[in-house]
Amino acid sequence: MPIQLEIVTAERVVYSDQVDQVNVPTKDGRVGILPRHAPLLTILDIGEMTIIKSGERTPYALFGGFMEVLPNRVTILADTCERADEIDEARAERARINAEERLRQRQSDQDLALAEAELRRAMIRLRVAQIQKMRRQ
Amino acid sequence: MASSREIKRRIRSVKNVAQITRAMEMVSASKMRRAQRNVLATRPYADRLMDVISELSLRINSGARRNTLLEPRAVINNVALVVITPDRGLCGSLVANVLRRSGRFILDQQKQNRGVETYAIGKRGRDFMARTQQHLVGEITKLGDAPKLEDTLGIASNVVSGFRGQQYDEVYMVYSEFVNTLVQRPALRRLIPIEPPTDATSTRRFDYTYEPDQQDVLYELLPRYIEVQIYQAILEGIASEHSARMVAMRNATNNAKDLVRDLTLTYNKTRQASITNEVNEIASGAAALEG
Numbered sequence: 225m226p227i228q229l230e231i232v233t234a235e236r237v238v239y240s241d242q243v244d245q246v247n248v249p250t251k252d253g254r255v256g257i258l259p260r261h262a263p264l265l266t267i268l269d270i271g272e273m274t275i276i277k278s279g280e281r282t283p284y285a286l287f288g289g290f291m292e293v294l295p296n297r298v299t300i301l302a303d304t305c306e307r308a309d310e311i312d313e314a315r316a317e318r319a320r321i322n323a324e325e326r327l328r329q330r331q332s333d334q335d336l337a338l339a340e341a342e343l344r345r346a347m348i349r350l351r352v353a354q355i356q357k358m359r360r361q
Numbered sequence: 362m363a364s365s366r367e368i369k370r371r372i373r374s375v376k377n378v379a380q381i382t383r384a385m386e387m388v389s390a391s392k393m394r395r396a397q398r399n400v401l402a403t404r405p406y407a408d409r410l411m412d413v414i415s416e417l418s419l420r421i422n423s424g425a426r427r428n429t430l431l432e433p434r435a436v437i438n439n440v441a442l443v444v445i446t447p448d449r450g451l452c453g454s455l456v457a458n459v460l461r462r463s464g465r466f467i468l469d470q471q472k473q474n475r476g477v478e479t480y481a482i483g484k485r486g487r488d489f490m491a492r493t494q495q496h497l498v499g500e501i502t503k504l505g506d507a508p509k510l511e512d513t514l515g516i517a518s519n520v521v522s523g524f525r526g527q528q529y530d531e532v533y534m535v536y537s538e539f540v541n542t543l544v545q546r547p548a549l550r551r552l553i554p555i556e557p558p559t560d561a562t563s564t565r566r567f568d569y570t571y572e573p574d575q576q577d578v579l580y581e582l583l584p585r586y587i588e589v590q591i592y593q594a595i596l597e598g599i600a601s602e603h604s605a606r607m608v609a610m611r612n613a614t615n616n617a618k619d620l621v622r623d624l625t626l627t628y629n630k631t632r633q634a635s636i637t638n639e640v641n642e643i644a645s646g647a648a649a650l651e652g
Contacts, residue, residue, distance in 0.1 A: 232406040234510045234589045235399075252572050265413065266572040267581050290582055292413050292569075299409050301585070 225259045229275065231284075231300040238284075238305045245276040246298060248291060257291075257298055264293040268300070270344060272352050281359070283308050285352040287345060308356035311349045320346035365635065368628040372621055379617035385451075386610035392506055393542070393603035399507060400539065400596045407589045414586060415557040417579065420568070425575050430524060430583040433554045437530040439476040441498075441520050442466060443552070443591065444490070445536035445598045446483035448502055452606040455537055455545055456485045462547040463535045467495060478529070480516045482595060506599060510592050517588040524553045532587075536594040537601035543608060545601035550594070552587055 226242035247256045249271030273286040289302035323343035327336065418431055426432055444463045446456050463479075463486070470477050480499040481487035490497040499519055504512060523529040531551060538548040571578050 230405075230409070232409055234403055234406045234592055236402045237405050250572060263569045264572065265417070265569040265578055267578060290413070290578070290585075292409075299413075301406060301410055301413070303585075 225296065226277075227257065227259050228297045229300070230298070231302055231305055233289075233302045233305055238302065238307070239275070241277070243275050243277045246300075247274040247276070248300070249273065249286065250291070257293055260295050261293050261298075263295070264291070266291050266293075268302070271348060272355070273300075273305070283352045283355045285311060285348050287348075306349070306352075308352050311353045313350065313353045316346045316349035316353070320350065365628055365631045368624055368631060372624045372628065375617050375620050375624065379614050379621070382610045382613040382617065386607050386614060389603045389607035389610060393600055393607055396506065396596065396600035396603055397539070400593065400600050403589065403593050403596060407586075407593055410582075410586050410589060411558070414555065414582065417569075417582070418557040421575060421579070425579065429579050430521065430553050430555050430587065431557070431579075434530040437475060439478070439529050440470055441478045441480065441523055441529040441532045442470075443480045443482065443516060443520065443532070443534035444486040445534065445591075445594050446481070446486035446489075447598065447602040448484040448504075449602075450485065451609060452602050453609040455601060455605040458545075458547040459535055459537050460486065460489045462549060463489070464493070466533065466535065466549060478523075480519065482513070482516065482591075483598070504595065506603075508592075508595060508599075510588070513592050513595055514588055517584065517591050520552065521584045521587055529553075534591065534594055537598050537605075539597045539600040539604070542604045545605055550590070552590060555583060555586060 229243045231239040249269040251267045251269050268289045270287045273284045275282045285306045287304040292299045323339045326339035467477050478496050478498045479490050482501045484502045487500045520532045532553040535549050538546045
């Protein structure tokens with residue numbers, strides 16, 4: 225019995241289909257949701273999310289949000305979510321270099337925190353894009 | 362009566378105006394369609410979020426509800442108002458309607474001795490607040506035709522922290538609701554406290570597990586709803602703006618066409634009158650010579 229998975233952001237519907245499993249990063253660690261999971265409402269972290277459908281794993285970059293799990297229905301209210309092939313790798317790479325540069329300069333605490341968050345986002349984008357590439361080969 | 366040359370010049374300039382307004386109408390029509398699509402694209406997120414919130418609000422106990430964005434305050438001393446307008450005019454009575462609604466709201470609140478702080482999204486609203494010397498504490502302008510959510514978060518986070526910090530006891534927004542291409546209605550909505558729909562049509566009854574816990578989930582979840590409501594209102598405002606402008610420009614084009622028709626008639630009449638005159642003069646000249 226598959227799960228009806230729906231991923232929406234404020235700007236669009238990212239995904240809506242039947243899947244077998246979805247692995248997401250939550251604030252308390254990664255969780256995998258299988259059919260007939262107990263009802264759950266949880267805060268999502270930023271990280272990579274994997275959708276598994278008929279044996280095929282598709283990686284997504286997820287940047288925070290919420291997940292509501294009902295027995296056969298999972299809704300992810302994402303702040304931002306990108307499929308691997310939507311990621312602009314060159315841009316993520318530039319963002320990574322830029323963020324590392326800012327971290328090295330050690331400015332105010334706030335700036336440091338911003339740079340760190342930026343770096344994390346860039347790393348996740350790159351990682352998701354990498355995974356996808358490796359699988360293709 | 363004006364000379365035929367003057368009338369001819371006038372016709373040419375009116376035709377030029379008609380061409381421009383026609384072009385503007387078409388530009389607005391295509392922008393409006395895109396804006397409408399953007400509005401529809403935010404619906405699933407907002408609807409899902411509202412589902413979760415109404416589900417949650419039914420089952421949380423009053424302890425967890427306290428001090429959240431769901432809890433109404435007993436005494437209301439200060440309110441915040443978010444006014445959403447376009448940056449530009451030339452869109453009929455749209456801006457005036459939104460501003461009139463805002464002005465009435467502010468006066469109403471002041472009559473009840475409540476302080477009002479305003480936030481403006483769009484230049485027109487900002488200029489209005491400055492002109493009428495309202496307490497303007499935040500503004501966002503030049504959002505363009507397809508703003509991203511992150512461009513609009515500043516005001517949402519300000520009003521949320523203002524409410525949490527007891528600076529505001531209620532938060533409202535005024536925007537232009539997009540009903541259809543011909544009708545846009547100024548709308549006043551209360552943003553905070555959030556009022557989950559009370560209709561018990563929701564037949565889903567599930568006891569969630571909360572991670573990390575209910576309090577944390579609520580604390581993170583509720584502001585998202587404010588954010589997306591403001592975002593949606595901005596997008597509806599944009600759709601309204603373009604459809605109002607489209608209609609205004611269509612009217613202008615039609616008026617120009619009528620004007621051209623009238624002027625052409627006058628031109629022909631003047632031309633004919635002057636020909637008649639000339640013929641008369643020649644005839645009477647000839648008659649004078651013969652006589």
